[in-house]
Amino acid sequence: MNDARSPAGFDPSDAVQYHYDRFPPRMLDHARLIKPMSEAAAALARYDQMLKGMHSSDILLAPLRSREAVISSRMEGTVSTLDEVLRLEAEQEDDGDVEHTNARSETIEVFLYGRAMKMAQASMKDGAPLSKWLIRSAHKVLLGFGRGSHLSPGEFKTEQNYLADRGSRKILFVPISPQRLDEGLDRFFDFLKDDDCEIHIRTAIAHLEFEALHPFKDGNGRIGRMLIPLMLWKSGKISEPYFYISEFFEQNKDEYIDRMRYVSASGKWEEWVVFFLTAIESQARQNLEKAEQIRTLYEEMKGHFRETLSSKWAITALDFIFTRPVFRNNTFTSRSGIPAPTAHKFTKNLLDAGLLNTLEPAAGRRPALYAFEPLISLVRG
Numbered sequence: 001m002n003d004a005r006s007p008a009g010f011d012p013s014d015a016v017q018y019h020y021d022r023f024p025p026r027m028l029d030h031a032r033l034i035k036p037m038s039e040a041a042a043a044l045a046r047y048d049q050m051l052k053g054m055h056s057s058d059i060l061l062a063p064l065r066s067r068e069a070v071i072s073s074r075m076e077g078t079v080s081t082l083d084e085v086l087r088l089e090a091e092q093e094d095d096g097d098v099e100h101t102n103a104r105s106e107t108i109e110v111f112l113y114g115r116a117m118k119m120a121q122a123s124m125k126d127g128a129p130l131s132k133w134l135i136r137s138a139h140k141v142l143l144g145f146g147r148g149s150h151l152s153p154g155e156f157k158t159e160q161n162y163l164a165d166r167g168s169r170k171i172l173f174v175p176i177s178p179q180r181l182d183e184g185l186d187r188f189f190d191f192l193k194d195d196d197c198e199i200h201i202r203t204a205i206a207h208l209e210f211e212a213l214h215p216f217k218d219g220n221g222r223i224g225r226m227l228i229p230l231m232l233w234k235s236g237k238i239s240e241p242y243f244y245i246s247e248f249f250e251q252n253k254d255e256y257i258d259r260m261r262y263v264s265a266s267g268k269w270e271e272w273v274v275f276f277l278t279a280i281e282s283q284a285r286q287n288l289e290k291a292e293q294i295r296t297l298y299e300e301m302k303g304h305f306r307e308t309l310s311s312k313w314a315i316t317a318l319d320f321i322f323t324r325p326v327f328r329n330n331t332f333t334s335r336s337g338i339p340a341p342t343a344h345k346f347t348k349n350l351l352d353a354g355l356l357n358t359l360e361p362a363a364g365r366r367p368a369l370y371a372f373e374p375l376i377s378l379v380r381g
Contacts, residue, residue, distance in 0.1 A: 135215070201273055
């Protein structure tokens with residue numbers, strides 16, 4: 001399902017209209033929600049316990065943000081690979097100029113989504129609330145360059161948009177009108193603060209409502225999925241904003257879309273909420289397994305790095321490489337916090353030990369590009 005900014009040539013006969021004056025839901029069958037809510041809460045708590053026990057979750061789980069960017073973007077038809085995105089991240093850390101990269105436009109788009117996620121997380125860590133300003137700021141980063149730059153980055157829609165199946169040429173959903181968007185967003189952000197609604201259920205309802213509002217010309221799905229971990233983190237259900245759920249939605253994409261449409265068509269929210277809670281429970285189990293694998297790899301590599309480098313800086317080097325599993329040599333020497341002569345020696349030692357791979361040898365003034373394949377293959381899988 002893709003944004004279609006004009007209905008010309010599309011069949012509107014099966015289109016579902018936005019649920020005007022029916023948000024937030026006035027009544028829910030809570031008896032039906034207790035069991036899936038409890039299971040989702042328990043699975044998420046187990047995952048968060050793992051986060052709290054990690055050496056540094058922002059170091060160990062940083063590559064998962066790149067993976068989420070790949071999957072969430074792929075749901076919108078933007079296809080790139082984790083390897084391409086990690087490589088572009090390394091390039092951008094080196095020179096920061098996305099305008100002159102040779103990367104594919106799809107890879108740039110995925111990279112910008114990762115940058116938008118990082119910006120939103122950093123803003124909230126600095127005290128910014130979930131607000132119109134935050135989503136507009138994230139959207140401005142998301143579409144700030146490349147294929148989306150002409151789609152009003154950081155600006156709410158001023159024309160009616162549509163969600164359509166481009167294969168069948170059918171309009172599937174008509175979001176809220178631009179004339180009523182402002183009041184819709186006010187209700188949305190008021191609802192985010194409604195502590196009378198249990199947080200897992202509130203997050204489920206809020207995610208659907210954001211997608212039904214569809215406040216931007218493009219990028220609504222990615223911004224909406226970005227808000228899920230931010231809501232759970234803001235509420236204290238996870239200690240860090242590193243809970244990514246797009247994998248479940250991609251695996252169940254047809255049901256994801258159909259259950260959203262059903263809410264607007266019927267006014268009944270329970271089936272959607274159960275589906276969303278199932279997504280949290282399933283993804284929390286998968287995320288826990290992945291986090292445990294990453295932690296195990298980190299513990300294994302501590303011994304290898306200490307043995308190979310024989311230095312008090314060995315763990316500093318390991319932390320840098322886990323955060324940036326693809327990097328240029330000059331970035332390592334200038335930003336790792338390790339004295340430059342020592343850092344230069346480290347890369348050679350790690351290459352000789354088979355712990356790093358060379359993606360690009362040094363050429364002229366261009367530093368070598370290295371990859372830490374054990375972590376990349378783990379995250380990739």
